[in-house]
Amino acid sequence: QQQVKQSPQSLIVQKGGIPIINCAYENTAFDYFPWYQQFPGKGPALLIAIRPDVSEKKEGRFTISFNKSAKQFSLHIMDSQPGDSATYFCAASMDTGRRALTFGSGTRLQVQP
Amino acid sequence: NAGVTQTPKFQVLKTGQSMTLQCAQDMNHEYMSWYRQDPGMGLRLIHYSVGAGITDQGEVPNGYNVSRSTTEDFPLRLLSAAPSQTSVYFCASRDRVDYGYTFGSGTRLTVV
Numbered sequence: 001q002q003q004v005k006q007s008p009q010s011l012i013v014q015k016g017g018i019p020i021i022n023c024a025y026e027n028t029a030f031d032y033f034p035w036y037q038q039f040p041g042k043g044p045a046l047l048i049a050i051r052p053d054v055s056e057k058k059e060g061r062f063t064i065s066f067n068k069s070a071k072q073f074s075l076h077i078m079d080s081q082p083g084d085s086a087t088y089f090c091a092a093s094m095d096t097g098r099r100a101l102t103f104g105s106g107t108r109l110q111v112q113p
Numbered sequence: 114n115a116g117v118t119q120t121p122k123f124q125v126l127k128t129g130q131s132m133t134l135q136c137a138q139d140m141n142h143e144y145m146s147w148y149r150q151d152p153g154m155g156l157r158l159i160h161y162s163v164g165a166g167i168t169d170q171g172e173v174p175n176g177y178n179v180s181r182s183t184t185e186d187f188p189l190r191l192l193s194a195a196p197s198q199t200s201v202y203f204c205a206s207r208d209r210v211d212y213g214y215t216f217g218s219g220t221r222l223t224v225v
Binding site: 106 | 117144146148153154155156157158161163169171203205207212213214215216217218219
């Protein structure tokens with residue numbers, strides 16, 4: 001059972017464009033929604049995260065938009081650069097029970113110069 | 114260097130062999146977990162631990178065992194390797210307050 005669905009699978013944008021990656025979750029008990037960035041041969045690294053009590057969070061060029069009623073959240077990358085080319089994963093977790101992350105299937109982003 | 118250390122980085126096993134993937138963290142994190150990463154499937158939870166002496170199964174636990182005798186270490190054991198266990202394995206940890214998990218650099222395992 002896939003509890004976090006991510007789209008698109010891959011995305012190509014030009015430098016300066018604004019790629020948007022979307023995720024939808026099913027479990028309303030989730031209370032933490034992070035995005036991870038992964039470069040080839042490396043482990044995932046936390047990029048930005050949001051709690052369900054806010055609708056938007058910005059850190060540098062990265063923004064999370066969160067829609068609690070629709071159970072959806074998205075990542076926007078402003079002024080994208082070739083160095084942003086990586087695989088991005090959304091995830092969700094809760095601070096009870098397993099406390100582990102449930103991941104989306106990932107989006108491979110390519111930013112062309 | 115503070116962080117999550119995984120060894121080995123690469124391993125080739127024959128079907129039926131056993132081995133242990135090592136994971137150690139020096140951040141005094143209570144929560145640790147193991148994931149496997151396969152193309153197009155994201156990262157799937159194998160086993161997790163919420164403290165020393167406490168472990169439980171994740172989504173894909175079959176064929177794997179874990180133990181957590183200390184806060185620092187969380188080894189993953191493959192009892193009898195199968196080609197379906199060919200994957201990249203990641204260990205991760207977090208503390209009680211900060212929800213953000215720190216990941217190791219992974220172990221790429223091939224079972225032939």
